[in-house]
Every structure is written in structure tokens, then in C-alpha cells.
Amino acid sequence: MKIYFYLLFFLSGFSPLSAQLPNNNMYLLGNLNLHPVPVVFGAPWDYAAIWGYVAPDGKEYAILCGVLGTGFYDISDSANIREVGFFSSQINMSNPDPGNLWREAKVYSHYAYVVSEADTSGIEIFDLRYLPDSVTYVKKFKPAGHTTTHSISQEGPYLYLNGSNPSFGQGITVLDLSADPENPVLRGKWNTRYVHDCRVISDTIFAMNINDGNITVIDARNKDSLKTITQWLNSPNPSPHNCALTSDRKYLYATDEVGSLPRLLKVWNIEDITNATQITTWQPTNITTSIVHNVEIYGDTAVIAHYTSGVRVLDISNPAQPVEIAWYDTYPASNGNQYLGCWGVYKFPSGKIAASDMKNGLFVLKVGKSVGLNENNIFVNDYRLEQNFPNPFNPKTKINYTLAANGFVRLSIFNALGKEIETLISENQITGNYTAEWDAGKFASGVYYYRLSVYSENSGKSNFSETRKMVVLK
DSSP: OHHHHHHHHHHTOOOOOOOOOOOBSEEEEEEEOOOOOOGGGOOSOSEEEEEEEEOTTSOEEEEEEESSEEEEEEOSSTTOOEEEEEEEOOOOTTSOOGGGGOEEEEEETTEEEEEESSTTOOEEEEEOTTTTTOOEEEEEEOOTTOOOEEEEEEETTEEEEEEEOTTTOSSEEEEEOSSOTTSOEEEEEEOSSOOSEEEEETTEEEEEETTTTEEEEEEOSSTTSOEEEEEEEOOSSOOEEEEEEOTTSSEEEEEEOSSSSOOOEEEEEOSSGGGOEEEEEEOOTTOOSSOOOEEEEETTEEEEEOBTTOEEEEEOSSTTSOEEEEEEOSOTTOOSSSSOSEEEEEEOTTSOEEEEETTTEEEEEEEOTTSOOOOTTSOOOSOEEOOOBSSSBSSEEEEEEEESSOEEEEEEEEOTTSOEEEEEEEEEEOSEEEEEEEEOTTSOSEEEEEEEEEEETTTOOEEEEEEEEEEEOO
16 A cells, blocks of 8 residues: 555656745744755655644644654744754665655653554554653554554543455554553454545544445444444545544534645535435635545634645534635655645644645644634633533543633533532633543543533622533443
């Protein structure tokens, strides 16, 4: 598979298109290009995927996967974005393994897990608990028969290896981290088709079968026995690479990376999972040549890595009609259909967006104040408590809320009898958009409630109070 894509890069050709629209409603906080590949390597690009980690103290870190290794960056202080750790990959420059071109990371708890298609690369495990002082390399983990993996997904205490070496599993392999995150336990596999990437939501896998054009939905409730639910072609020109779901799980956004042009972002209504219906397709404003790669969804915002046309941001408050509201071109040399430019994106609770550009390294961006997104530094005019997601859940869920004014905030959890069992937030907070996480690991299955109460910092009077229901399902 990796050889196919390596050749495809050169066979796809370079488009002379270079007509660029000015960057719109996004601004640059920082750009670091610290580990370009030496010329002797002859690599077509220097960097691959990006991911993020938010420490218990709220500090934010970008994880940049490069051809030469993995870098960890403290982006908390916009005026001092800096690398806090870099771990080189072993590369024989006289005979480089092109599998190093594809490197991806995901995070569980305070651990980062990094995979690549380089021979015998296994799964590198890093401990992030000592940030910002240091990152600790734990070890390389290799289950029996495992050598390489194209991409990695995560939900709860589980990793999902996508497109590993065929003798180990070309589809999806589940690793269980619940007992010991440093020593994953091999669970079930699904190898009906090659899987390029997948998204896992509430024990349901949406697998991207890039070779045959299918999106396959898989039941992962039993981690030892993954079962196919349904499938459909990601038409037209199907070559699904990556996907994300809206918070209500009614719509799936899927990207097409290879094959015939145009390569589109496609929006599917999946309320009836056995009869997915395509609602619309999308391309960047005035650009029809760039290739879509990765999409991530955060509330009513979709953030997209669109190769040569850079980072694109969509308002998906109406998921069936995405509206482009911001963009930043990390690769202004061209809008052509080559595999260069923005590989991946990750949006942090602060509103900062980390993006990986394949030649230009790490970009840290922010949506401008003229855009109506709920960022912490953007004026909001209402209080809001969102439905938790996922729901039902096991064992963790996230709760988003918006503050229209500074105040004392209390976010509490109640059982079905109305007894307060846990307090998530009890502090003064400023106007903005926030996310809290509840771990229900020590509580039984059942109905629970969460209440947001906000009090004026001047008078102590109640400004807002709302309660919502959620379900723990174990």
C-alpha cells in the first residue's frame, strides 16, 4: 500500500495552478519547521500527521509526526510556541524506508501512541505526564506478527490499528489499554477489507476502505469479535480516506483522497444507518483542484486539512449545508492536485488550531474575531449548556458550555435520585466556550443529570442554570 501511494505522488503530476485567495478570517500564531529531511534522503515531503494533548493543568501540546521522528510542542503561550521534545526515527539514509513518510499519533490518558509504515516500526509509546519539562520515551510495542500500521484511531481505552502489515491484519486491530496503557492487550480484528483510516464513536466503527471505495460500519461493542453492520460506496469517484461525525451522530463527513478528480468532501445522512443518503458535497471556495485529506468536527465547526489549499473551516450548524467561513493556506505555492500542503489538523479547547504542513512543518492558527465561532476570545451573547457527547457513553463523556459573562461557575453531576455525586467545575471563569469531561468509570449504568449554574461575580446572583440528562451504558 505504501509503495502505491509513494508512486502516486509522482504520477499525479504538479498542477501549475497558483491563483490564491488571500487568507480569510484566520491568523497565524506561529510556524516552526525544525526537522526538514536532508536532501540526501530525496523525500517528497518532511512531515505527516498532527495530533494534540491537553494536560490536566490545561496546557496545550501539539504532536507533529515527521519523516525524521516525532516532535512535541508547547503551544499554550502564543508568544512562545516551542518544541519540548523530539524523538528521532532510525533511518538508513543510504536506503531510506519510504514507510517513514506516513506517521500518525493518537493520545490516551497521558500517553501518545505513534505508528508508521516503516518496516518493523511497531507502536512507539511516549509518556506525557512530565510536560512541560520533558517527554519520556517508554518503548516500542509490537504484538506478535505486527510490523507496520498506516494509521491509528482511538476511543476510550482502546486503540484501533488501521492498515497494518497484511500478515497481521490489513483491516482493523483492537488494542486494549484499560489494564496497562504501557502494555496494550491484543483483542479482536476485522480484516474483510483493507482499512486506510477509521472513526470510532460509541463502539461503532466507520471504516474507510480506500481501495474499493466503500465506507463500512462495524459493531465494536464486543472488542474480541467485530461484526459488519452495513456498507456503502462513497460515490462519486469513491476513495474514502477519513471521516468525522456531527455531534448528534446524524451526519457523516467523508473525504476522498485518490482516484479521479474532483476529490470531494461528502456529507451523508446516517440517521438510518442501513440506508445512508448523500446530502451534499463540498470543495473550498473557488478551488476545484486541491485534494481533501482529513476532517475533524468540533461542535458546530468542521476543520479540514485540504492539502495544497491549506486549512479550511466550515460552519456546520446546519450540517446538511456546510458554509466555509475561514481558511489559511499553509502551502501558497499552488492549489494543484499534488500530495503536498496541509496533512492534518487538530483544534484545542482554547480555539487554537494546530496544522501539519508536509513541507513547512507546524502551524498554530486561530480563527479571527470576525467569524461567528464560539472561541474563548470571541464575544458571545448567550449562555448555553450543550448535550454531552457521546451519549450514551462508557466511561467518559464531554460537556460543552458557553458563558456570556464572567462569573462563578459550578458544573455538577447528579444521580437519578437527585443526589449530587460529583462536581466537575467550581471556579471563576471568563466569557467564552468551555469543555469539561466526566469519567463515570466508578459509577453504575443508568440515568444521570448534569447541571450548569453561573453566578454573577459582582452580586453573586444566579445568571443562568440548566440541567440535562445523560446515560451511562456499560
